[in-house]
Every structure is written in C-alpha cells, then in structure tokens.
Amino acid sequence: MPPVAGRVEPQGSLADFIWFRTGGPAEWLVRPDTVEALADLLAALDPDVPVLPVGVGSNLIVRDGGVPGVVVRLPKAMARVSVEPGNRVRAGAGAMGITVASAARDAGIAGLEFLRGIPGTVGGAVRMNAGAYGRDTSDILVEATVVTRAGAIETWPAERLGYTYRHSELPAGAVVVEAVFEGTPGDPAAIGAEMDRIAAEREASQPLRSRTGGSTFKNPDGHKAWALIDAAGCRGLRRGDAQVSEKHCNFLLNLGAASSAEIEALAEEVRARVKAHSGVELEWEIQRVGLAQ
Structure with missing residues (x-):
C-alpha cells in the first residue's frame, strides 16, 4: 500500500x-x-x-x-454543499441526498426534492443514476468531478456518463468526488412541502428502521418489482435471519444474525419464484461486491 x-x-x-x-x-x-x-x-x-x-x-x-x-x-471534508448562481448546487460526493435537497430548498431551487427520498451519498447517486418519485440523478446533473483509476482528476459533463436506468458508464475504480446539480426557481415553502410528502411516503411504505439495503431489484419495463414479488408469494419469505420485508416486498431485511450469503440467496430465490410465476427476469439494483466465504 x-x-x-x-x-x-x-x-x-x-x-x-x-x-x-x-x-x-x-x-x-x-x-x-x-x-x-x-x-x-x-x-x-x-x-x-x-x-x-x-x-x-x-x-x-x-x-x-x-x-x-x-x-x-x-x-466529511468531501461532503460540503454550496449554492451557486443559475439555480445550481455544488455537492461533495460524501454529502447525503437530504443535505443537497435541503440546501436547494433553502435557496428556492426546485427539482431536487426527490433527493430527499434517496438514502445514500451524492457519489453513489451519480454512479448508479439513483432516482425516486419519478426523477433520476441524470435529470439534474450538470457535471461530476471524478478521480480516475489512473489518478487523474477530471470534470465530466453529465452526457459523458452515458446514463440509463440505474446505470452509468463510469469505469470501475473511478471515484466521484463532487457533483453540480441544476434545478429551477421555486418557492421554498412549496419545495419543503414536497420534501415532507416524500419523507412521509417513505416512512409509510418502506422499512426504514431496519437493517436493510434499499430497493433490491430494478423495476422492469411496465412493472413494479415489489408487485411481481408479492404476486409470486414472496412477501415475508425467510432464509435464516434474512427476510423479504412484509412492508415493502422489494426490500430485504437482516433480522439480526443473517449472513450476506443468506441475504443474496434469498434474493436469488425471489428472482426464481418471480420468473416462474410471471416470466419476468428481475435485475439486481443492489450492488453485490466482494468474495463469497
């Protein structure tokens, strides 16, 4: 090293x-x-x-x-957020989505409210084109600063990231360190109300206070992943301490002592049951990294 x-x-x-x-x-x-x-x-x-x-x-x-x-x-030094002219917000890649949305609200910048519903960092959102409530990161990104695997510091316009649904062309090993987002002029009170609505909807529909990992599978064209999982009889399905959430079927839970292998195997069982029931092949949204034991 x-x-x-x-x-x-x-x-x-x-x-x-x-x-x-x-x-x-x-x-x-x-x-x-x-x-x-x-x-x-x-x-x-x-x-x-x-x-x-x-x-x-x-x-x-x-x-x-x-x-x-x-x-x-x-x-934390790479989690700073600042407002710039032109309805833009500059955010370090370590900043949380809620921090960026709140800064935009306070400055009267609309269009970034959905980041309130993304429980990750700016870096992760830029890499995977994170989205929620009908909007994606690609809708608001102007440019991203990345450190390439070779060690070069480069600023990439959003177009260079080659965005598709929950995917970018950012190479493996490259690290997002900053992003610039752009919204439109808005009323802070209205923006705040929309953020509150998003927060309440998440609280009501997702297992936020559990050991979970966000949406497990991408929504296939014309379908909602959770509905396919529910229809295949997987709500509440368990493998050891890994469980399909009763509250939202596209979330998996660690009830306490689950291994990553149990969580991944449970997800693959869900994929198999959905394929058998509806013919739809669910694609992973959660990133799986590392080596099996």
Missing part, C-alpha cells in the same frame, strides 16, 4: 457501517484527507489492485469473504 494522506485501515470493517450490517472486511479501507491525496494514491497504486468507492452502503451487499483491494470512503 503506497503512503496516503489520510486514514488507512488494513482489514477494515465494512459491516460497521453497511446498512445490512453484514459482510467481510476490506483488504484496505482508506479515508483520504483530500481529493489530491486520493489522486496520488490511485496513481501510485498497482493498476491491478481493484478500487471500490463506498458511501454509506445503503444499496450494497458486501459478501462474507470481504473485499479485495482498496475500499475508499470519503471524509
């Missing part, structure tokens, strides 16, 4: 912060102090060493054998 300005933890625990609270450690868990420190590290790192950026792990299954290579977590 090359020297890096920041915190370096061999065999760093990921289960301490991943939403499911499961999975093995990172071979190296690195929290760089600055964007430049991250760039220097990636430039010096053997090109064959895999690099995985992780935010709060709200949409992640870390397999029980852990993650080889380097896992990068951005520090």
Whole structure:
C-alpha cells in the first residue's frame, strides 16, 4: 500500500457501517484527507489492485469473504454543499441526498426534492443514476468531478456518463468526488412541502428502521418489482435471519444474525419464484461486491 494522506485501515470493517450490517472486511479501507491525496494514491497504486468507492452502503451487499483491494470512503471534508448562481448546487460526493435537497430548498431551487427520498451519498447517486418519485440523478446533473483509476482528476459533463436506468458508464475504480446539480426557481415553502410528502411516503411504505439495503431489484419495463414479488408469494419469505420485508416486498431485511450469503440467496430465490410465476427476469439494483466465504 503506497503512503496516503489520510486514514488507512488494513482489514477494515465494512459491516460497521453497511446498512445490512453484514459482510467481510476490506483488504484496505482508506479515508483520504483530500481529493489530491486520493489522486496520488490511485496513481501510485498497482493498476491491478481493484478500487471500490463506498458511501454509506445503503444499496450494497458486501459478501462474507470481504473485499479485495482498496475500499475508499470519503471524509466529511468531501461532503460540503454550496449554492451557486443559475439555480445550481455544488455537492461533495460524501454529502447525503437530504443535505443537497435541503440546501436547494433553502435557496428556492426546485427539482431536487426527490433527493430527499434517496438514502445514500451524492457519489453513489451519480454512479448508479439513483432516482425516486419519478426523477433520476441524470435529470439534474450538470457535471461530476471524478478521480480516475489512473489518478487523474477530471470534470465530466453529465452526457459523458452515458446514463440509463440505474446505470452509468463510469469505469470501475473511478471515484466521484463532487457533483453540480441544476434545478429551477421555486418557492421554498412549496419545495419543503414536497420534501415532507416524500419523507412521509417513505416512512409509510418502506422499512426504514431496519437493517436493510434499499430497493433490491430494478423495476422492469411496465412493472413494479415489489408487485411481481408479492404476486409470486414472496412477501415475508425467510432464509435464516434474512427476510423479504412484509412492508415493502422489494426490500430485504437482516433480522439480526443473517449472513450476506443468506441475504443474496434469498434474493436469488425471489428472482426464481418471480420468473416462474410471471416470466419476468428481475435485475439486481443492489450492488453485490466482494468474495463469497
């Protein structure tokens, strides 16, 4: 491991912060102090060493054998949010969606309210084109600053990310460090009311106070994943301490002592049952990383 300005933890625990609270450690868990420190590290790192950026792990299954290579977590210094002219918000990739939405509300910038319903970081939202309530990150992104796997700091216009549903063309190992979003002029009270509506709807429909991982599967064209899962008889289905949520069938739960293998196997059983029942092949939305034990 090359020297890096920041915190370096061999065999760093990921289960301490991943939403499911499961999975093995990172071979190296690195929290760089600055964007430049991250760039220097990636430039010096053997090109064959895999690099995985992780935010709060709200949409992640870390397999029980852990993650080889380097896992990068951005520090609080890369979570700053500021408002700029032209109804724009600049956000560090470590910032949470709710922080960005709140800054936009306070500045009278509409169109970013849906970020209130995304429980992850800006970096994760940019990488996977996160969306909710009819809007996607690609609708509001102007540009993103990334550190490439080779260690170059580059600013990419949104078009370069090649967005499709819950997917971007950002290369493996590249780390988003900042994003600029653009909305439209709006009334702060109306924006706040919409954010409150989104928060209430999430609270009513999703298992927010559980060890979960967000939406497990993408919505297939013309369908809602949760409805297909429900119709296939999977609501409440269990494997060990892994369970399909009774509240929202597209969420999986760790009831206490589930392994990542049990969670992933339960999801594959759901996929098989949905395929047998409706003929629809569900695609994973949650990212699965690391090695099986």
